[in-house]
Amino acid sequence: MNIYMATLFAVLLGGCSAQAWAHGKNNHTATVNTEVYQTAAGQVVQQFHQALQQGNRDAALAQLAPEVQIFEGGGVERSRDEYKAHHLDADINYLKQISSKLLEQQIEIVGDIAYAVSRSQQQGEIKGKKIDRTGVESLVLRNIKGQWQIVLVHWS
Numbered sequence: 001m002n003i004y005m006a007t008l009f010a011v012l013l014g015g016c017s018a019q020a021w022a023h024g025k026n027n028h029t030a031t032v033n034t035e036v037y038q039t040a041a042g043q044v045v046q047q048f049h050q051a052l053q054q055g056n057r058d059a060a061l062a063q064l065a066p067e068v069q070i071f072e073g074g075g076v077e078r079s080r081d082e083y084k085a086h087h088l089d090a091d092i093n094y095l096k097q098i099s100s101k102l103l104e105q106q107i108e109i110v111g112d113i114a115y116a117v118s119r120s121q122q123q124g125e126i127k128g129k130k131i132d133r134t135g136v137e138s139l140v141l142r143n144i145k146g147q148w149q150i151v152l153v154h155w156s
Contacts, residue, residue: 039107039109039114040143040148041107041109041114041116041141041143041148042107042116043148044063044141044148044149044150045107045116045139045141045150047059047062047063048060048063048064048139048150051063052091052092052095053095053100055092055095055096057084057088057089057092060088060092061080061083061084061088063149063150064080064083064149064150064153065080065142065144065149065150065151066079066080066081067079067080067151068080068083068149068150068151068152068153069151069152069153070083070087070152070153070154070155071152071153071154071155072087072153072154072155072156073155073156094126097124097125097126098122098123098124098126098131099122099123099124100120100121100122100135101120101121102118102119102120103118103119103120103121103134104118104119105117105118105119106118111143112142112143113140113141113142113143114140114141114142114143114148115138115139115140115141116137116138116139116141117136117137117138117139118136118137119134119135119136119137120134120135120137121133121134122134122135135155135156136155136156137153137154137155138152138153138154139152139153139154140152
């Protein structure tokens with residue numbers, strides 16, 4: 001299954017959980033179930049987030065497939081190497097300057113494909129500008145030769 005089929009599959013599956021994400025800024029109760037981290041795919045998601053927050057470049061990159069695609073701010077990076085060369089350090093720097101609270105997260109696994117969707121509250125100050133926003137993240141993972149790797153990241 002190529003990256004495009006995996007992405008399409010995950011997006012279609014995501015529609016099954018659309019009720020939980022509908023209408024953006026309503027006051028849903030936070031739903032973060034730590035049991036999701038007990039799966040191998042959930043461990044990869046957790047390790048990726050921890051590595052970024054701790055500024056551990058190597059650990060963050062280790063969770064990404066070489067052909068990962070990362071969509072952020074209207075742009076796209078089409079490989080782990082491209083992300084490493086362009087925005088990884090900026091993302092780590094951003095996370096060092098703000099506090100981020102996970103509001104809700106869902107991780108679903110279907111065969112060799114998994115997807116994780118989450119919302120987080122981000123607050124802080126960067127270069128004199130106050131940050132107070134809700135961010136959303138979608139990750140698609142694929143089990144490649146027995147190892148879960150992130151093949152798609154979308155941040156907004």
